[in-house]
Amino acid sequence: xxxxxxALGDVTPQRMTFxxxxxxxxxxxxxxxxxxxxxxxxxxxxxxxxxxxxxxxxASHHAAGSYAGDAKSLGWWDNLIGPGKPLDTRRFFVVCINxxxxxxxxxxxxxxxxxxxxxxxxxxxxxxxxxxxxxQARLLDRLGIERLAAVIGGSLGGMQALSWTLRYPDRxxxxxxxxxxPCLSAQNIAFNEVARRAIxxxxxxxxxxxxxxxxxxxxxxxxxRMIGHITYLSDDAMAAKFGRxxxxxxxxxxxxxxxxxxxxxxxxxxxxxxxxxxxSYLLITRALDYFDPARATGGDLAAALAPARARFLLxxxxxxxxxxxxxxREIVQALISNRRAVTYAEIDAPQGHDAFLMDHPxxxxxxRAWFDRIAQELAA
Amino acid sequence: xxxxxxALGDVTPQRMTFxxxxxxxxxxxxxxxxxxxxxxxxxxxxxxxxxxxxxxxxASHHAAGSYAGDAKSLGWWDNLIGPGKPLDTRRFFVVCINxxxxxxxxxxxxxxxxxxxxxxxxxxxxxxxxxxxxxQARLLDRLGIERLAAVIGGSLGGMQALSWTLRYPDRxxxxxxxxxxPCLSAQNIAFNEVARRAIxxxxxxxxxxxxxxxxxxxxxxxxxRMIGHITYLSDDAMAAKFGRxxxxxxxxxxxxxxxxxxxxxxxxxxxxxxxxxxxSYLLITRALDYFDPARATGGDLAAALAPARARFLLxxxxxxxxxxxxxxREIVQALISNRRAVTYAEIDAPQGHDAFLMDHPxxxxxxRAWFDRIAQELAA
Numbered sequence: 001x002x003x004x005x006x007a008l009g010d011v012t013p014q015r016m017t018f019x020x021x022x023x024x025x026x027x028x029x030x031x032x033x034x035x036x037x038x039x040x041x042x043x044x045x046x047x048x049x050x051x052x053x054x055x056x057x058x059a060s061h062h063a064a065g066s067y068a069g070d071a072k073s074l075g076w077w078d079n080l081i082g083p084g085k086p087l088d089t090r091r092f093f094v095v096c097i098n099x100x101x102x103x104x105x106x107x108x109x110x111x112x113x114x115x116x117x118x119x120x121x122x123x124x125x126x127x128x129x130x131x132x133x134x135x136q137a138r139l140l141d142r143l144g145i146e147r148l149a150a151v152i153g154g155s156l157g158g159m160q161a162l163s164w165t166l167r168y169p170d171r172x173x174x175x176x177x178x179x180x181x182p183c184l185s186a187q188n189i190a191f192n193e194v195a196r197r198a199i200x201x202x203x204x205x206x207x208x209x210x211x212x213x214x215x216x217x218x219x220x221x222x223x224x225r226m227i228g229h230i231t232y233l234s235d236d237a238m239a240a241k242f243g244r245x246x247x248x249x250x251x252x253x254x255x256x257x258x259x260x261x262x263x264x265x266x267x268x269x270x271x272x273x274x275x276x277x278x279x280s281y282l283l284i285t286r287a288l289d290y291f292d293p294a295r296a297t298g299g300d301l302a303a304a305l306a307p308a309r310a311r312f313l314l315x316x317x318x319x320x321x322x323x324x325x326x327x328x329r330e331i332v333q334a335l336i337s338n339r340r341a342v343t344y345a346e347i348d349a350p351q352g353h354d355a356f357l358m359d360h361p362x363x364x365x366x367x368r369a370w371f372d373r374i375a376q377e378l379a380a
Numbered sequence: 381x382x383x384x385x386x387a388l389g390d391v392t393p394q395r396m397t398f399x400x401x402x403x404x405x406x407x408x409x410x411x412x413x414x415x416x417x418x419x420x421x422x423x424x425x426x427x428x429x430x431x432x433x434x435x436x437x438x439a440s441h442h443a444a445g446s447y448a449g450d451a452k453s454l455g456w457w458d459n460l461i462g463p464g465k466p467l468d469t470r471r472f473f474v475v476c477i478n479x480x481x482x483x484x485x486x487x488x489x490x491x492x493x494x495x496x497x498x499x500x501x502x503x504x505x506x507x508x509x510x511x512x513x514x515x516q517a518r519l520l521d522r523l524g525i526e527r528l529a530a531v532i533g534g535s536l537g538g539m540q541a542l543s544w545t546l547r548y549p550d551r552x553x554x555x556x557x558x559x560x561x562p563c564l565s566a567q568n569i570a571f572n573e574v575a576r577r578a579i580x581x582x583x584x585x586x587x588x589x590x591x592x593x594x595x596x597x598x599x600x601x602x603x604x605r606m607i608g609h610i611t612y613l614s615d616d617a618m619a620a621k622f623g624r625x626x627x628x629x630x631x632x633x634x635x636x637x638x639x640x641x642x643x644x645x646x647x648x649x650x651x652x653x654x655x656x657x658x659x660s661y662l663l664i665t666r667a668l669d670y671f672d673p674a675r676a677t678g679g680d681l682a683a684a685l686a687p688a689r690a691r692f693l694l695x696x697x698x699x700x701x702x703x704x705x706x707x708x709r710e711i712v713q714a715l716i717s718n719r720r721a722v723t724y725a726e727i728d729a730p731q732g733h734d735a736f737l738m739d740h741p742x743x744x745x746x747x748r749a750w751f752d753r754i755a756q757e758l759a760a
Contacts, residue, residue: 026633126633186618186641187610193642194606196635197649201599203583219581223603226574230567238566244672251670253406253506255576255662259669261566262573269577282635289639290631292624 006074007082008089011065013038013105016142022100022135025290028125031114035139036105037061037097040081041089043145049378050145051087051371052136053077053096054153054160057228057284058276060104063096064089077154079359086368091375092149097136101127101283109279110211120279122208127283129156129291133163137171149374150174151310154356155323156284159291162331165308166293174374176313176367179320179356181327182301182334183292188322191231192285195224199278208279217278222269224281229268234319234352301334311341313370315363317355318348343370386454387462388469391445393418393485396522402480402515405670408505411494415519416485417441417477420461421469423525429758430525431467431751432516433457433476434533434540437608437664438656440484443476444469457534459739466748471755472529477516481507481663489659490591500659502588507663509536509671513543517551529754530554531690534736535703536664539671542711545688546673554754556693556747559700559736561707562681562714563672568702571611572665575604579658588659597658602649604661609648614699614732681714691721693750695743697735698728723750 013036022030038061043050053063055076064081067073081087081094098106101124109124116123140148151172153161158180165175184192199205202220206213233241242261257263297303312335316328325346332344345366349355355363393416402410418441423430433443435456444461447453461467461474478486481504489504496503520528531552533541538560545555564572579585582600586593613621622641637643677683692715696708705726712724725746729735735743 026631028633183624185615186622186624186639187613187615189624189639190606190610190618190641190645193639193645194603194610197599197606197646198578198603200635201603202581219577223574223578223581226570226577227607230570230574233567235565235567238570242566244563244566244569244675251406253408255580255666259566259569259573261570265570265573266577286635295624 005071006064006066006078007084008040008065008078010068011038011040011062011075013061015105016139018138022131022138024125024131025128026126030100030107030125030127033100033107034105035097035100035107035135037095037139038063038065038075040064040094041092043093043143047144047146048149049092050140050143050148051092051094052140052148052151052164053081053087053094054132054136054151054157055096055099056153056155056157057288058272059157060102061096061098061106062104064094076357080364080367086364087152087371088375091378092371095140095143095145097139099127099132100135101280101287103277103280108277109208109283110277119209119211121211122279124279124283126286128287129159129163130167132287133160133167136160137168146171148172149378150176150371152176152178153180154178155180155353156288159288163291163293165310165312166305169307169309172310174313174370175308175310176315176370177328177331178315179317179323179353180331181323182294182331184289185327189289191227192289195227196282196285198223198227199281205278208282210278216273218270218273221273221276221278221281222266225272225276226265226269229265231322232353234321234350236319237351237354240350301330302337305331305334305340306338308335308338308340312343313366314342314344315356315366316346317352317363318346319350320353320355322353385451386444386446386458387464388420388445388458390448391418391420391442391455393441395485396519398518402511402518404505404511405508406506410480410487410505410507413480413487414485415477415480415487415515417475417519418443418445420444420474421472423473423523427524427526428529429472430520430523430528431472431474432520432528432531432544433461433467433474434512434516434531434537435476435479436533436535436537437668438652439537440482441476441478441486442484444474456737460744460747466744467532467751468755471758472751475520475523475525477519479507479512480515481660481667483657483660488657489588489663490657499589499591501591502659504659504663506666508667509539509543510547512667513540513547516540517548526551528552529758530556530751532556532558533560534558535560535733536668539668543671543673545690545692546685549687549689552690554693554750555688555690556695556750557708557711558695559697559703559733560711561703562674562711564669565707569669571607572669575607576662576665578603578607579661585658588662590658596653598650598653601653601656601658601661602646605652605656606645606649609645611702612733614701614730616699617731617734620730681710682717685711685714685720686718688715688718688720692723693746694722694724695736695746696726697732697743698726699730700733700735702733
C-alpha cells in the first residue's frame with residue numbers, strides 16, 4: 001500500500017442519473033442524462049455545511065484526493081481542499097460535479113443520444129453556465145442539500161459561482177469567485193474563436209462526428225490547447241520559465257523545436273489532444289463566450305447582480321491577463337453598489353491566470369480565513 | 381484618368397537579378413536570386429539622401445504610392461511616405477525592397493529552385509534578419525548608394541533597421557526603429573509557434589510542397605493570421621471596435637458567427653490565406669524568432685549594440701503588447717550606455733502594435749521632425 005500524496009487520500013467518483021429532461025437556455029433540452037461527481041468530508045446533521053466547487057474549462061469533478069493506485073491522479077484543486085486545507089473537509093462537505101457537455105463522465109458529446117443510438121457529437125445541445133448551474137442544483141436536491149454554505153470556483157468556475165447567486169439567491173450563503181470576469185472581452189472571445197477554428201477545420205473533425213470515423217482531430221485540439229496555454233501564463237512567467245532558452249543549444253535553421261517554449265507548448269498540445277474531447281472544447285468555450293449576466297440588463301452589471309444575496313469573496317492575480325484584476329473589480333463595484341458584503345483580494349503573483357491553481361501563501365491565506373469565518377458562523 | 385488618393389501618385393515596382401550567391405547565417409547560400417523593390421523621390425547628385433524602408437511580416441516593397449488603375453493599391457506606409465509627408469520624397473530618395481523568402485515577387489519558396497526546376501517549397505533556406513540586411517546592402521550597392529541617410533522600419537522592419545547599424549555601421553547615418561524589440565520574448569515565440577503548427581499540420585500543406593498538389597493550406601494560414609491579428613490589436617482597441625456586439629442581434633447557440641469579433645477574424649483569416657504564401661509565413665516568423673543580436677554577447681544588449689554608429693529614433697506605443705514600450709526601452713538603455721544619440725518617443729495610442737501603421741499626429745510629428753533635421757543636415 002503506497003502512501004497517497006494527497007491529505008485527503010483516495011476518493012471515488014459517484015454517478016447520478018436524471019430521467020427528467022434539463023431545459024436549456026437555448027430553448028432545447030437535454031433528455032435523460034448522467035452526472036459524475038465527487039464529495040469530500042461529511043454532510044452535517046443540519047445539512048448546512050455543503051460547499052459546491054465548480055470546475056473550469058479543462059477540469060473535472062475530480063477536484064481533490066487521489067484515485068487508488070495512481071499517485072499522479074491528484075485532483076486539480078487538491079492543494080486547496082482537504083483536511084487542514086483552506087477549504088477544510090473536516091468542517092465542510094465538498095461537492096464537485098462534472099458539467100454536462102464536458103468529457104469526464106457526465107453526459108456529453110461522446111455519450112449516446114438515446115434518440116439515435118449514436119454519439120451526440122455535433123448534435124449535443126449548446127449548454128450555458130446557467131444550464132450547468134441548474135444541473136448542479138438538481139444534483140444537490142437529490143443529495144438533500146437545500147442551501148449551500150458556499151459556492152466556489154476559479155475562471156469559468158467563478159462564473160458558475162457568480163451565476164449561482166443570481167439563479168438561486170436563497171440557496172447560497174457565500175460565493176467565492178476567483179480569477180474570473182463578469183463576461184469575456186472581445187480579445188477573450190477572439191482567442192476562443194481561433195481555437196475553435198483550429199478544431200473545426202481539422203479534417204479529422206468530420207463536422208463533429210469523428211467518433212464514427214475512428215479518429216480524433218488531434219492537430220486542431222493541440223493548436224487550441226497551445227493557444228489556451230499562452231493565455232494561462234503571464235508574459236513574465238514564460239520569460240522566467242523558458243525565456244529564449246534553446247532546446248539543443250543551437251539554432252536548427254528549420255521548423256522543428258529550437259526553443260524550450262516550443263517544446264513545452266507542443267508537449268502540452270499533444271498531451272491534451274490525447275484525452276480531451278474536441279466537441280467538449282467547442283461547447284465549453286462557447287459557454288464562456290455566452291456568459292454575460294448583464295446582457296439582460298443592457299450592460300448594467302450592477303442591475304444584473306441585484307438579485308444576489310450571498311456574501312462574496314473575489315480574488316484576482318496581478319499578472320493574469322486572461323481575466324485581469326480589472327475584470328474582478330468590475331464585479332466588486334457592481335456588488336458594492338448593491339450593498340453586498342464583498343471581500344476583495346488582489347494577489348501579487350507571477351503565474352498569470354494559472355495562479356488560481358497554485359499554492360500561493362497569500363492567496364490560500366485569504367481563502368482559508370474566509371472559510372474559517374464561515375465555519376465559525378456554522379458552529380455558532 | 382482617376383485621381384490617385386496617394387500624395388505620391390502611381391509607382392512601378394522594379395526588379396534586379398543577382399547572379400552571385402548570397403551566403404546565409406545558416407551556412408547555406410541562396411543561389412542566383414531576384415529582388416523586387418520600389419523607389420520614390422530622386423537620388424541627389426551626392427547620393428547622400430537615400431532612405432531605406434524595411435518591411436514587416438505581412439508587407440512588401442510597396443510601401444507608398446498606388447498602382448495605376450487600382451485606387452485600392454495604396455502602399456502600406458503611404459500615410460508616412462510621400463511629398464510633404466513625414467518621410468518627404470521631395471527631399472529623400474526612398475527605397476523599399478521585398479525580402480527574399482517573402483512572397484511578393486522577390487525570390488522565395490514559390491520561386492523555381494534552379495537546381496531542381498521545381499518550386500523551392502520547404503527546401504527554401506531559412507533566412508534571417510541579417511541575411512535580409514545583406515541582400516538589401518547588395519541592392520543598394522547596385523544603385524550606387526554607399527551610405528544611407530537613414531534606415532527606418534516598424535516591427536520586424538525595425539529589427540532590420542537595428543541590424544543595419546550593426547552589420548554596416550559606416551553605411552547608416554540614422555536609424556529609426558519603431559514598435560520593435562531587441563528580440564522576441566518567449567510569449568512572442570509561442571504565438572509564432574502556434575501559428576506555424578496550424579500551417580504545418582494542415583493536410584493541404586503537404587510538407588511545404590503544396591504547389592505540386594494544386595492546393596494551399598488555407599485553413600492553417602487563416603488560423604495563423606487570426607492569431608497574428610489578436611496580437612496586433614490592443615485589448616482596448618478590440619473592446620472599442622467590437623466589444624461583445626452580436627452579428628445578428630441574438631445568440632445562435634452554435635459555432636457559427638455570433639460575435640462581430642468572430643466575423644472580423646474569420647474575414648481577415650480568409651483574406652490573408654488567399655494571397656500569402658504558407659512557406660513564407662513559416663520563414664518570416666522564424667526570422668523573427670531568431671533575431672537576437674545579444675545572443676553573440678551572452679545576452680548583453682549593450683555589448684551587442686556597441687558597433688552601432690548611427691543616431692537613433694526609437695518609437696513605441698503604450699497599448700502595444702506584442703512589442704511593448706519596455707522592449708523599446710531596453711534598446712534605448714543599451715544605446716545610451718554606448719553613448720549613442722537616441723531620441724525616444726512613447727506614443728499614447730489605443731491601437732496596439734498596429735499603431736505603427738496609423739496616421740497618429742504625435743507619432744507622425746516625431747518622425748517628421750526627425751527627418752526634417754536629417755534633411756537640414758544634408759542641405760548644410
